[in-house]
Amino acid sequence: MSLRAGAALAALLGLAGCASLPPPAAPAGDPDAGAAAQRLRLQALGLGEDGDCAAPAWRLSARVALANGRQGGSGRLDWSQGAGQLHLQLSAPVTRQGWALDVDAGGATLRGLEGGPRRAADAAGLLRDATGWDIPLAALGCWLRGAQAPAAAFGPARITYAPDLLPRRIEQAGWVVEYAGWAPGAFDGPALPLRIEASRGENRVRLVVDAWGGRDD
Template sequence: MRQRARLWLILPIITLLGACTTIQVEPLPDGMTDQPPAGWAGRSETLSTFQHWRLIGKLAVKQPSDSGSAIINHWIQDGEAYDLALSSAFLGMGRTSLKGVPGFMELTLPNGDTYRSNEPEALVEAATGWQLPINHLTWWIRGLPAPGDDFRLLFDQSEQLAMIRQAGWEIRYDRWQQFLSGYPALPARITALKGDKRVRLVVSEWNGEASD
């Protein structure tokens, strides 16, 4: 009974505090706007349908606990299913494989040990020490916010997407390139920041087919 009475006393205070709390929106960086350009809706729709690809590039992670880089031998995306093959001295000389779908991952280390988890990001961190927003990267790599989380888009003076703020990360689009005919320019280099963590991804080649 005492716990119930205490709860009834606390609830009005929580309600009052909630009513007085406002969301703090950070000011826009110089030269940027959060107003999408005229062609943004069509561009987003086109990129949303771009769900089958193969790319190669490099990945670099910098964080207080550990830092390192890896070659992306391939990132094959087939709808929601992904297959990443990474090579890195940091991960152990050899090839590390990450295969999965949203909510599930199978990770194979260079020595052949395989681990499976319903929490992909936790699995990657446990195996490599890296904190990678793997569930969001499939969207961010195309220049799109991931569904399911609030986001804010920022555009530069050339009406190009410059930044996505989502899930506590700030994704900066450092360079765009026209990789594929029939599609808008795709990110060639992105930098994702969260506190003192940084993930940089450089794409050297995009292909529109998810085949080996």
């Protein structure tokens, strides 16, 4: 990892803490009914149980907090994807600094850190090497929407459902993704999460979603 890059991102994020979601207090929902409801959600999202996390087109705007056991911080995240492309923009309103990650079939480009743009074939590896943050980008496209990532790439998922039959917790690829609060989807689509926390060991990504968008907005 580049010490300068890691320090720059830590300064960007303001060294804020990353609070965990409180443990759910409500009883779990019926797993069979939850699984049936989840299949309908996946269809409405344009995802099958082995769907592509990079499709279809959607976007979100959220407050984000990151931690990796050595440093942590918070800022604003804009995530948009569609037509085989992914764009992430992270910004810290106080410092007015930010970085952007663009991913397409040709690879990934990270801009905004000291030393100029960096390119690599693997987006998650590029982000980890340049900043020290271990973020499962390929799976997050599913997890952020309350969907399991394809088992062929990430292994089987274990899903715990809330009494309303929406996912409360997804465990997959060594990560635990927890959800608290849901909102109606864009354009009368399925419900989408409002608070999301993904963790594996000391690595944590927490989002509070301010807005979801769909293909046509």
